[in-house]
Amino acid sequence: MSGLEDLYREIILDHYRSPRNRGQLESPPAHRTEGFNPLCGDEVVVYLQLADDGTVDDIRIDGQGCSISQSSASMMSAAVKGKTVDEVRALTSTFKAMMSIHEHEIGGDGTESGAGDGDDGAPADASGELPLGDLEALRGVVKFPVRIKCATLSWNTLSQALDEHAAAS
Amino acid sequence: MSTDPANGTSDAESPSIDIGAIRKDFPILDQQQDGKRLVFLDSAGSSQRPRQVIEAMNELYYHDYANVHRGVYQLAERATSRYEQARHTVARFVNAASPDEIVFTKNATEALNLVAGSWGRANLGDGDAIVLSLLEHHANIVPWHMLAAEKGFEIRWIPITGDGQLDLTDLDRLLDGAKLCGVTAMSNVTGALTDLDHVVASAKAAGALVAVDACQSVPHLPTDLQAMGADFVAFSGHKMLGPSGIGVLWGRRELLDAMPPFLGGGGMILNVTTDGFVPDGVPAKFEAGTPPIAEAVGLAAAVEYLEGVGMEAIRRHEVELTAYALRKLTDDLGDALTIHGPAEPAARGGVLSIALEDVHAHDVSQILDTDAVCIRPGHHCAKPLMKELGVPATARASFYLYNDVDDVDALSSALVKARDFFAL
Ligand SMILES: Cc1ncc(COP(=O)(O)O)c(C=O)c1O
Numbered sequence: 312m313s314g315l316e317d318l319y320r321e322i323i324l325d326h327y328r329s330p331r332n333r334g335q336l337e338s339p340p341a342h343r344t345e346g347f348n349p350l351c352g353d354e355v356v357v358y359l360q361l362a363d364d365g366t367v368d369d370i371r372i373d374g375q376g377c378s379i380s381q382s383s384a385s386m387m388s389a390a391v392k393g394k395t396v397d398e399v400r401a402l403t404s405t406f407k408a409m410m411s412i413h414e415h416e417i418g419g420d421g422t423e424s425g426a427g428d429g430d431d432g433a434p435a436d437a438s439g440e441l442p443l444g445d446l447e448a449l450r451g452v453v454k455f456p457v458r459i460k461c462a463t464l465s466w467n468t469l470s471q472a473l474d475e476h477a478a479a480s
Numbered sequence: 481m482s483t484d485p486a487n488g489t490s491d492a493e494s495p496s497i498d499i500g501a502i503r504k505d506f507p508i509l510d511q512q513q514d515g516k517r518l519v520f521l522d523s524a525g526s527s528q529r530p531r532q533v534i535e536a537m538n539e540l541y542y543h544d545y546a547n548v549h550r551g552v553y554q555l556a557e558r559a560t561s562r563y564e565q566a567r568h569t570v571a572r573f574v575n576a577a578s579p580d581e582i583v584f585t586k587n588a589t590e591a592l593n594l595v596a597g598s599w600g601r602a603n604l605g606d607g608d609a610i611v612l613s614l615l616e617h618h619a620n621i622v623p624w625h626m627l628a629a630e631k632g633f634e635i636r637w638i639p640i641t642g643d644g645q646l647d648l649t650d651l652d653r654l655l656d657g658a659k660l661c662g663v664t665a666m667s668n669v670t671g672a673l674t675d676l677d678h679v680v681a682s683a684k685a686a687g688a689l690v691a692v693d694a695c696q697s698v699p700h701l702p703t704d705l706q707a708m709g710a711d712f713v714a715f716s717g718h719k720m721l722g723p724s725g726i727g728v729l730w731g732r733r734e735l736l737d738a739m740p741p742f743l744g745g746g747g748m749i750l751n752v753t754t755d756g757f758v759p760d761g762v763p764a765k766f767e768a769g770t771p772p773i774a775e776a777v778g779l780a781a782a783v784e785y786l787e788g789v790g791m792e793a794i795r796r797h798e799v800e801l802t803a804y805a806l807r808k809l810t811d812d813l814g815d816a817l818t819i820h821g822p823a824e825p826a827a828r829g830g831v832l833s834i835a836l837e838d839v840h841a842h843d844v845s846q847i848l849d850t851d852a853v854c855i856r857p858g859h860h861c862a863k864p865l866m867k868e869l870g871v872p873a874t875a876r877a878s879f880y881l882y883n884d885v886d887d888v889d890a891l892s893s894a895l896v897k898a899r900d901f902f903a904l
Binding site: 350353375377458461 | 839840841842843846847850858859863866872873901902
């Protein structure tokens with residue numbers, strides 16, 4: 312099962328079995344955004360609570376999905392807590408760049424944004440400024456192209472939540 | 481290797497099928513993935529096709545291809561006659577009253593869109609109702625939603641039983657005042673076979689037409705459209721050993737005659753002026769533009785292949801294989817496994833939607849792929865049904881005439897591996 316160990320790293324299985332920040336927040340005041348993976352029917356619901364100073368005060372993840380989408384969401388929730396919106400956007404860019412290595416290699420122009428989420432406001436690009444920490448474990452997913460959308464589902468949903476929040480305030 | 485011969489219960493008329501010989505006709509099945517024999521269990525998604533189909537299409541392209549219904553040169557006449565011959569072959573296969581009732585489309589989805597877009601648009605309005613079932617594929621839901629958004633008619637839903645079959649208890653009430661009932665003949669998720677006799681009788685009594693999505697049944701069961709008594713029936717070539725790019729809408733002649741065209745263009749008119757057009761008769765009226773010519777010839781070759789093996793024999797083989805699979809998977813995996821759909825093999829087709837503890841279907845399929853076992857994870861274009869079953873997705877294994885007990889054994893041991901991999 313050589314390839315499989317690349318995909319299902321122990322830390323991924325750990326987040327899948329014991330997801331962090333699982334549940335709901337009262338909305339409002341929290342912002343609630345749903346994301347769908349039309350391919351497999353996975354659904355993720357992100358509850359985002361921003362503090363007055365623009366940092367992520369609290370986040371909860373709800374919905375159903377495979378080990379990759381659930382662990383990615385769990386790791387994401389742990390990674391963004393306490394970060395500013397700009398930092399979250401930068402982290403999102405870094406993560407999505409890691410998930411699109413394949414596109415770069417086959418001659419993509421590096422603007423991969425399949426889900427059409429708003430990357431525009433991201434200050435940092437994929438220069439690796441932001442440490443991904445545990446999220447590095449998801450790097451193996453790019454070898455399984457159909458699963459990339461599983462890994463990016465929660466991130467796209469979070470980006471959408473930030474956009475909606477920015478538009479509303 | 482072949483399956484066990486029928487357990488003495490079968491009638492002698494249709495002999496068991498020779499899997500060894502059949503597999504030789506499907507070159508694609510004879511391959512290895514990472515040193516393992518490819519185990520193809522996604523025929524409900526799209527079947528594979530035998531050499532005979534590929535060769536029939538090649539032959540047409542090598543010797544007999546031109547656009548149809550247009551040229552007067554001999555090559556064009558040969559192509560036209562091959563194309564029209566294909567319509568006859570399909571009509572015979574499903575026992576349609578006339579080949580004129582066979583409309584070639586791109587796929588079943590287009591066939592169902594034709595019913596909604598032509599018959600539906602002309603006959604449904606505010607205050608009307610149609611009845612669909614919770615087993616439907618999106619192909620028999622979304623065209624009606626699209627039209628309902630425009631016309632404002634009501635869509636009522638036939639519920640399902642706990643084991644994934646249609647619950648027809650309240651059908652008469654649902655049909656009261658309805659103009660059409662759209663049902664699948666066999667679920668692509670639970671494998672449940674619809675009691676079409678019941679549905680057709682109730683619909684007739686209520687004055688409603690019946691549109692049957694026969695995408696999963698025509699490839700696997702003997703089909704007699706005149707005996708079925710429905711009004712529209714749709715199916716796809718690529719699920720019945722034929723090529724992709726061709727589907728069929730069968731419609732009752734009087735209905736097709738009365739319906740307005742669906743797509744407009746060349747090939748579907750008698751006359752066109754600057755003021756308007758006069759449509760041709762059926763089936764040309766519904767075949768605008770250059771049709772899938774080689775695909776029709778390939779579909780006819782697929783039908784001939786199926787007839788050669790025998791639909792009764794294919795059905796019996798699949799029932800036996802499904803019965804074996806239900807036993808084997810339950811023995812090997814016990815409580816870890818849930819199989820959605822009827823427990824009785826005779827009440828279902830060879831489609832097994834599997835839930836393995838709480839391991840997600842995507843993960844199950846990924847692990848199975850490392851053993852070269854091809855199954856399909858997902859919602860199978862049946863999201864209302866997924867909601868009803870309370871799952872986001874299932875892992876679906878499906879059988880066809882080229883599958884055997886070895887394939888089932890490979891499936892079972894790969895599932896055991898997946899269970900162990902995700903076990904705490
Ligand atoms: C029951 C059923 N209906 C409709 C379809 C749609 O078929 P196609 O994609 O060939 O139009 C399918 C196949 O996915 C199906 O299984």
